[in-house]
Amino acid sequence: MTDTVTGTTVPKILIVGGGYAGFYTAWKLEKHLRKGEAEVTIVDPLPYMTYQPFLPEVAAGEIEARHVIVGLRRHLKKTRVVTAKVTGINHATKTATITPADGEPWQESYDQIVVTAGAVSRTFPIPGIADNAIGLKTIEEAVAIRDRILTNFDRAANLPAGPERDRLLTVVVVGGGFAGIEVFAEMRALASSLLKDYPQLTFDDTHFHLIEAMSRIMPEVSLKTSEWVLKSLAKRGAYVHLDTQVTGAIDGNVELSTGETIPSDLIVWTAGVMANPTVVRGGDLPVEERGRIRTRPDLRVGTAEEVVEGAWAAGDVSAVPDLTGAGVGGYCVPNAQHAVRQAKLLAKNLVAVLRDELPREYVHHNLGAVAGLGLYNGVFQSGKLSIKGFFAWVAHRGYHGLAMPSWERKWRVIGDWWHNFWLNRDNVSLQTVQNPRYVFEEFAARPRPAAPAPEAAPAIDPKSVVGENAPVAGAKADKADKVAAN
Structure with missing residues (x-):
């Protein structure tokens, strides 16, 4: 230029x-x-940046989806944005x-x-994963996970106890890193909060499984801290399968290396990038x-x-x-x-x-790791310092609330937390937004198909017709000839 x-x-x-x-x-x-x-x-x-640490809370209905994205054109005033x-x-x-x-x-x-x-998301050629699982790298995926859970509760409430209801209320998360543990814990908390609105369902009807190939979860924290997280999840009725791999997921049937099969309608893949x-x-x-x-x-x-x-x-x-x-x-x-x-x-x-100056090298000492484990529960690790429970949850929200770029976005996220504190989660599925024209299409008037044109009568040769079946026109002609002869 x-x-x-x-x-x-x-x-x-x-x-x-x-x-x-x-x-x-x-x-x-x-x-x-x-x-x-x-x-x-x-x-x-995409015309926006996604603040990915908040995706688990979006999946759990704690934050409005649009509030964790940052519009490029709105916040980059001097930059040319190309979508x-x-x-x-x-x-x-x-x-x-x-x-x-x-x-x-x-x-x-x-x-x-x-x-x-x-x-x-990094996946492996496991049968059924590409067709049935969903990742957690985009805001669209987080919204789809939330809506699937809410919709499945609506569907399950109309079914008698049995395999189909169990499948709808079974969630499988693959991967025990920070992203997997956070979304797993947040979804478990969401499901527990929904039960008060569904008297047909009980806590024992919901099933949450996390699959981890290693012998421990959350390698970013100490072994002692990760064991505390395991105990916390177990108290809330969640199952963690360590030293276990997924070998198949055809038709939603999650097959494990242990020989167990878990039918599920929601498989969340967080096993690496x-x-x-x-x-x-x-x-x-x-x-x-x-x-x-x-x-x-x-x-x-x-x-x-x-x-x-x-x-x-x-x-x-x-x-x-x-x-x-x-x-x-x-x-x-x-x-x-x-x-x-x-x-x-x-x-x-x-x-x-x-400006013909020398660049500096990047050196950053890790500040620690912080994770939310559902409402009012979290874990924080910095060196040998470990904080668990409510205060770690406060640290999690405080750190990420400040890290969210721009004050305009910070206030929107904080506003969501404030409203949910007083009004609780807004637990309504908008899954049909993925097919917004379904009602219009169902009742829209369409042009009637054109009526088939009537077939033309075949032409009749008067010479081939005799007797009483002779055509009228021919009869009139014969009568006229007789009158003329007289």
């Missing part, structure tokens, strides 16, 4: 992905860049292929590229063995020995060395805590490079 006033070329910065890292990079670039110093474009197929996918990166020519939902793809040129495409393959595989940036973009501690793409000029990466799609030594395999773990902080430093470093 050329500045029409000075005639100089303005650097073009292309940000691939509008999640944590992408949004915060653009947000902070708007703060640090001088007017006209660079042109920033952010590309994402589309980046399906290719050719850094050798510094161009990216932009593919919109409608219209033809185009080539977008850039001077600096920031790859923050995030991660997607992987870097966005569309962006990683569609580009020429260096990739490490786990499929993430090789990234230096200063967040430039490359290795300690070689820098890929003009390319940056952060968040779940990147392999950033953890200089504190606490990271798994020597790299920062893929979580929001790192993504946000990396993005803030990346924005500063990118501006520094534009």
Whole structure:
């Protein structure tokens, strides 16, 4: 882009992905860049960023879904927002292929590229999982989980005790990390709160199973703390299957490596994530063995020995060395805590490079781990310090409430908590919103099919008809001939 006033070329910065890292990079670039110093474009197929730590509470009806997303156009006033996918990166020519939902793809040129495409659910080729399970990476998935639970309670209340009712009231979560434990506990709390409105159902009719392949849950906390979480879940009637793998889920029948089969109408998959393959595989940036973009501690793409000029990466799609030594395999773990902080430093470093200054290396000591385990219950771990129960739940809401970007979003989330404290959850399923035209289609008047045209009578040859069946016209003609002869 050329500045029409000075005639100089303005650097073009292309940000691939509008999640944590992408949004915060653009947000902070708007703060640090001088007017006209660079042109920033952010590309994402969704027009909003999702604050994923709140997805379990959305699934449990504690927070309104729209309040945990951050509209890119509303909050990025100086950034060009493009709602589309980046399906290719050719850094050798510094161009990216932009593919919109409608219209033809185009080539977008850039001077600096920031790859923050995030991660997607990582699954395995287990029969039935792709067809029957649902992840927990998007706001749409969280809403669908909530509506499925509420709808299944409505359906089960009309059925007698038996296999079909048990299936509707059985929830299976695969994966015992933070995301799995949080959504598992929140859904268990939601189901318990619903029972007062369904006198036909009892607590014993609901069944919650968590499947974990390892011998423990929540590796981010101490073993003692994870055992406390297990006991807390058990008290609330939840079952945790350790050292167990899912071997099949055809037609919703969850088959376990122990030989047990659990029929379920809701299977939530939280067993790991992987870097966005569309962006990683569609580009020429260096990739490490786990499929993430090789990234230096200063967040430039490359290795300690070689820098890929003009390319940056952060968040779940990147392999950033953890200089504190606490990271798994020597790299920062893929979580929001790192993504946000990396993005803030990346924005500063990118501006520094534009001004011929040196970038700084990313160093962040883990502040600890905090998780919500349903209403008024949580767990917090920082070093050897462990807090459990109500005060940990307060810490969980306090930390994430402050971490939610922009005061406008913070107040909406806090308002949801405040209203639910006094008014309880709004437990109504809106599952039919996924097919909003069903009532209109059922009763809409449609044009009647056209009536078939009557068949034309076959032509009659008068010479072939004799006697009383002779045509009238022929008879009149004969009478006229006789009159004329007389």
